[in-house]
Amino acid sequence: MSKGVLLVNLGSPDSTDPKDVKKYLGEFLMDERVIDVPYWARTLLVKGIVLNTRPKKSAEAYQKIWWDEGSPLIVLSERLQNKIDEKTSVPIALAMRYGTPNIKQGLQELKDKGVDEVLLFPLYPQFAMATTETILVLAEELRKEFFPEMSFTTVPPFYNHPDYVRTLANSIAENLEGKEYEHLLFSYHGVPERHIRKSDVTNSHCKIDGSCCQTASTAHQFCYRHQCFETTRLVAEHLGMKPNTYSVSFQSRLGFDPWLKPYTDRTIERFGKQGMKKLAIVTPAFVSDCLETLEEIAMEGEEIFHEVGGKDFSVVPCLNDREDWVKVLSRWIDEWATQQTPVEA
Numbered sequence: 001m002s003k004g005v006l007l008v009n010l011g012s013p014d015s016t017d018p019k020d021v022k023k024y025l026g027e028f029l030m031d032e033r034v035i036d037v038p039y040w041a042r043t044l045l046v047k048g049i050v051l052n053t054r055p056k057k058s059a060e061a062y063q064k065i066w067w068d069e070g071s072p073l074i075v076l077s078e079r080l081q082n083k084i085d086e087k088t089s090v091p092i093a094l095a096m097r098y099g100t101p102n103i104k105q106g107l108q109e110l111k112d113k114g115v116d117e118v119l120l121f122p123l124y125p126q127f128a129m130a131t132t133e134t135i136l137v138l139a140e141e142l143r144k145e146f147f148p149e150m151s152f153t154t155v156p157p158f159y160n161h162p163d164y165v166r167t168l169a170n171s172i173a174e175n176l177e178g179k180e181y182e183h184l185l186f187s188y189h190g191v192p193e194r195h196i197r198k199s200d201v202t203n204s205h206c207k208i209d210g211s212c213c214q215t216a217s218t219a220h221q222f223c224y225r226h227q228c229f230e231t232t233r234l235v236a237e238h239l240g241m242k243p244n245t246y247s248v249s250f251q252s253r254l255g256f257d258p259w260l261k262p263y264t265d266r267t268i269e270r271f272g273k274q275g276m277k278k279l280a281i282v283t284p285a286f287v288s289d290c291l292e293t294l295e296e297i298a299m300e301g302e303e304i305f306h307e308v309g310g311k312d313f314s315v316v317p318c319l320n321d322r323e324d325w326v327k328v329l330s331r332w333i334d335e336w337a338t339q340q341t342p343v344e345a
Helices: 018-029 039-065 072-087 103-112 129-146 162-176 193-198 218-222 224-239 264-273 291-307 323-337
Strands: 003-012 092-099 117-122 151-154 183-189 246-251 278-282 312-315
Touching (some): 003 129, 003 323, 018 039, 018 092, 039 291, 072 092, 103 129, 117 129, 129 151, 129 193, 162 278, 162 323, 218 224, 264 278, 264 291
Parallel strands (some): 003 117, 183 246, 183 278, 278 312
16 A cells, blocks of 8 residues: 545635636535535525626635735645655645645546555644535545545544644744734634534534533534634633633625624624724634635734724734644654554544
């Protein structure tokens, strides 16, 4: 058996041209685990409404954050891949769930190198239907159809792994060193509340009532909301933060159904209206900076804060290709490559 690793991130349009953005949004939003309504309703919503209205606006947002080398998420993911490749003993390929390079291309790259035992590594700390699950489902479909000789091992969500918690805490401390702030907001990507209930393996635990995420349950293995709050709790504990100096919010909602609350934009606005002048924000649902962090938070979030009287708005970058993060991922991979189980706390 020859081993290799497939790192998988979200993805990005090929360019900021509205046509490329439309193609990307179409693939992303037509995923049944992103918009989990019947196919006819999803088609009506996405192809009938969203793709006729949103691509131009989204293209303008991408233009604000696009780098000379290309999409920040793709460039940062490639940097991470290259650095890990230098430190590990097995081939490292990179794929995106949406856009290019796609998962089939990533698996083919590993196959061409003689790999038949693959470590699937979704680059998401927390589990969600629309992130981790959709990657694993598609990868398995592709394996059955095109790569039947391959076997997969999957890296589980690492939201509570001491290595990840320590690295995220170090990143926050380093990036906020010397900066005064009154509050640290942990902003996670939002999901519809129904996703939380659909992922509840007990079919009864997740009530999103303020207490279920703190009450031990097997449901937490697949509960995005619990894992976000637990990431925050562990990092705050590691940093020795006092209660009421940090909180959790959720960004990027779509449509009219209830999404996880509180909403980030409204939280930022509320802080400013309450007289807060110095706010810091971190986005631990992402390991690579992207549209949601660089434009929605660092630009729109700051604008909201200033409009309501806020002054200093400090954004902590994602882990990206930090050296300590590269070392952690490389060690997890090498542990797997030498038959030890990776990323278990």
